[in-house]
Amino acid sequence: MTETILRVNNIVKSYGKHKVLDGMSLEIKRGMIYGLIGINGAGKSTFMRIIMGLTYADSGNIELFGASDTKSVQEARRKIGQSIETPALYPELTAVDNMKVQAANAGVGNVEITHLLELMNLQDTAKKKVKNFSLGMRQRLAIAVTLVSNPEFLILDEPTNGLDPAGIIEIREIIKKLVREKGLTVLISSHILDELSQVATEYGILHHGQIIQELSKEELLQKSQQYIELKISDVEKSVTILDEMNISDYEVIGTNEIRIYSDLDLVAQINRQLVTNNIEVYQLDTKNQKLEDYFMNITGGK
Amino acid sequence: MLNLLMADKIKLFRSRKMWITLAIVIFLPIFQLLNSISKNEYQGKLVQKMDIVVNGATGVLMNVKANLVILLIFCAFVSFYIGEEFQNGTIRNSLSLGMSRGKYYLMKLLVVFCLTLISTVIITALSTISFGGYFGFGSIAGINNYDYYFWMISLTVFLLLFSVISVYVAINFMVRSTGSGIIWTFIFTITMGLLPGAFLKFDSLKGLTWWVSESFLFYKDFTSQSVIGEFPKMILVSVVTVVISTLIGYWSFYKSDIK
Structure with missing residues (x-):
C-alpha cells in the first residue's frame, strides 16, 4: 500500500468571525503531485501554513509521515520543503549564500548547492545579489532553497504567481523533473485549474474552507472532454430525438442549448435528424470544455 | 539551535547591518575623544561630574556617557535584524524545518546579547586607550579599588544596556516589521527615559522609578x-x-501567525 505522507481531518481555522477552513480533510500519498485549487481567499495558503506549523488550527488533526502528536509532527516537518506565497529569500545575499543559510538551518552540508543551482538554471548568477534577480529567478531560487535540506515532501504555494508564460513553463518542467528524478511528493496550489492540470496528478478543489471535490488526472481529463454544442429552436423535441438515437450523455444548458459528450462522430446524423424533424439548428460545433468553466460551475463562481 | 546560529553567522557576516553597527560603535569613542579634546582646548578643562569620561580610568564610563546613542544604534540594528526575517518571509524557512519558536527566539536574543557585549567591550577598550593616550590614565575620585570598580561597572552597565535591548527584541517579535520595529523601539526608549521623571512627581509611583533600567542609565x-x-x-x-521582556516577546511570537 502506498504510504500516506499527509492526512488531515476536519481542520478548522477562523480569523475572528470568518471561518477560513471549515472542516477541511484530505490525504496525500507518496509520489502524488496534489494540486490544491481554489479562488483567492479560499484558504489555500492558510492550510499550507498550518501544515508547516506557521499558524495553528483551531481544531482538527494532522498526520504527517505517520506522526500525529504535536512533537512528532514538528519533527516530521524536517522532511518538508516549502515555498509559501512570496519567495522567502535574503535580498542582500547571493543565490549561493541563500542556499548556504538554508543548508546551515537544516544542518546539512553545502555539497548539493552547485547541483541544485544547475538544476534551477541559476549557476551563472555568481555574485549577483538576489534583490537584482527577476521574479522568475527568485521563484526558481526559492525552490532550490527548499531542496537543499533534501525534503521528501514539497509544498509550493502558487509558485507561478506573477510569472510570464515562459517562466510558468519553466517552473512546471522543474516540478515534473523533481518528481521524476528525486521521487518527491508535491502539494501545489493555484487559483488557475488549467495551469495545475498540466502538472498535478490529483486535484482537490477548495471552496468555502472545504474540499468540495477530489479528482484524479484521468477524471479531470474527462471533464475537459470534447463535446458537441448544439443551439436549436426546440430543446424538448431535440432531447426526444437524441433519446431515439440512443444518445444519453448530454446536458441541457438554458433554453436553446444542448451539450452532447458522446457519439462525437454522429454530428452529421444528429444534424440531419433535427432538420428532418423541423428543428432549426442555429449552431452545431465540436468544442472542448474549458477547465476553468468546469471549476467555476462547481464552485458556483462568477 | 547551533544550526540556527551557523545560519545567522552567514547572514550577519554577508550583510551590512552588523558591519555598520560595529563601524558606528568603533567611531563613537573616537568622536567622543575629538569632542572632548575640542572642549578641553576651547571651553576649559574637562570636569568628571559633567563630562563623565575625562581620562583613561574613566574610559569604562563611556557606555554610560553614550548610552542613548548606543541604544538608538541597537534600535535600528535589532529592528532590521529581526524585522527583515518577517518581512522577507525567511523566518518560514527556519520554522518550517521543525525548529521551535522558543529556540528561534532565544537564538535571536543570544546573537543580540553577543553583539551588545562585543559593542560594550569595543567602546570600553577604545575609550580607555584613546582617552588614556591623550589625557593620561589618571584615576577616579573616591574610587580606591579600581579593578573591582572597573569590572563591576562594566558588567552592570552592560546588563542595563542589554536589558533595554532585550525589550527591543521583544517589541520586534511583537510588531514583526522593520519599520514598525524602529518606530516602537524608539518610542519605548524615549518614553522610558522620560517616564521615571514623571513617576518622581507622584509619591505612590516614586518606587517604580528605580525599577526601570533606563532610569539608572540616564x-x-x-x-x-x-x-x-x-x-x-x-x-x-x-x-x-530581560526575563519579563523575553516571556512577553516569546508569548506574543508563539501566539502569532507567520505570514
Whole structure:
C-alpha cells in the first residue's frame, strides 16, 4: 500500500468571525503531485501554513509521515520543503549564500548547492545579489532553497504567481523533473485549474474552507472532454430525438442549448435528424470544455 | 539551535547591518575623544561630574556617557535584524524545518546579547586607550579599588544596556516589521527615559522609578562612589527586565501567525 505522507481531518481555522477552513480533510500519498485549487481567499495558503506549523488550527488533526502528536509532527516537518506565497529569500545575499543559510538551518552540508543551482538554471548568477534577480529567478531560487535540506515532501504555494508564460513553463518542467528524478511528493496550489492540470496528478478543489471535490488526472481529463454544442429552436423535441438515437450523455444548458459528450462522430446524423424533424439548428460545433468553466460551475463562481 | 546560529553567522557576516553597527560603535569613542579634546582646548578643562569620561580610568564610563546613542544604534540594528526575517518571509524557512519558536527566539536574543557585549567591550577598550593616550590614565575620585570598580561597572552597565535591548527584541517579535520595529523601539526608549521623571512627581509611583533600567542609565551618577552600593539592584532590575521582556516577546511570537 502506498504510504500516506499527509492526512488531515476536519481542520478548522477562523480569523475572528470568518471561518477560513471549515472542516477541511484530505490525504496525500507518496509520489502524488496534489494540486490544491481554489479562488483567492479560499484558504489555500492558510492550510499550507498550518501544515508547516506557521499558524495553528483551531481544531482538527494532522498526520504527517505517520506522526500525529504535536512533537512528532514538528519533527516530521524536517522532511518538508516549502515555498509559501512570496519567495522567502535574503535580498542582500547571493543565490549561493541563500542556499548556504538554508543548508546551515537544516544542518546539512553545502555539497548539493552547485547541483541544485544547475538544476534551477541559476549557476551563472555568481555574485549577483538576489534583490537584482527577476521574479522568475527568485521563484526558481526559492525552490532550490527548499531542496537543499533534501525534503521528501514539497509544498509550493502558487509558485507561478506573477510569472510570464515562459517562466510558468519553466517552473512546471522543474516540478515534473523533481518528481521524476528525486521521487518527491508535491502539494501545489493555484487559483488557475488549467495551469495545475498540466502538472498535478490529483486535484482537490477548495471552496468555502472545504474540499468540495477530489479528482484524479484521468477524471479531470474527462471533464475537459470534447463535446458537441448544439443551439436549436426546440430543446424538448431535440432531447426526444437524441433519446431515439440512443444518445444519453448530454446536458441541457438554458433554453436553446444542448451539450452532447458522446457519439462525437454522429454530428452529421444528429444534424440531419433535427432538420428532418423541423428543428432549426442555429449552431452545431465540436468544442472542448474549458477547465476553468468546469471549476467555476462547481464552485458556483462568477 | 547551533544550526540556527551557523545560519545567522552567514547572514550577519554577508550583510551590512552588523558591519555598520560595529563601524558606528568603533567611531563613537573616537568622536567622543575629538569632542572632548575640542572642549578641553576651547571651553576649559574637562570636569568628571559633567563630562563623565575625562581620562583613561574613566574610559569604562563611556557606555554610560553614550548610552542613548548606543541604544538608538541597537534600535535600528535589532529592528532590521529581526524585522527583515518577517518581512522577507525567511523566518518560514527556519520554522518550517521543525525548529521551535522558543529556540528561534532565544537564538535571536543570544546573537543580540553577543553583539551588545562585543559593542560594550569595543567602546570600553577604545575609550580607555584613546582617552588614556591623550589625557593620561589618571584615576577616579573616591574610587580606591579600581579593578573591582572597573569590572563591576562594566558588567552592570552592560546588563542595563542589554536589558533595554532585550525589550527591543521583544517589541520586534511583537510588531514583526522593520519599520514598525524602529518606530516602537524608539518610542519605548524615549518614553522610558522620560517616564521615571514623571513617576518622581507622584509619591505612590516614586518606587517604580528605580525599577526601570533606563532610569539608572540616564539619571544615576556613575562617577560617585555611592553608586557601587547600588550595583546589585541594577543587576537585579536588568535580569528581571530581560526575563519579563523575553516571556512577553516569546508569548506574543508563539501566539502569532507567520505570514
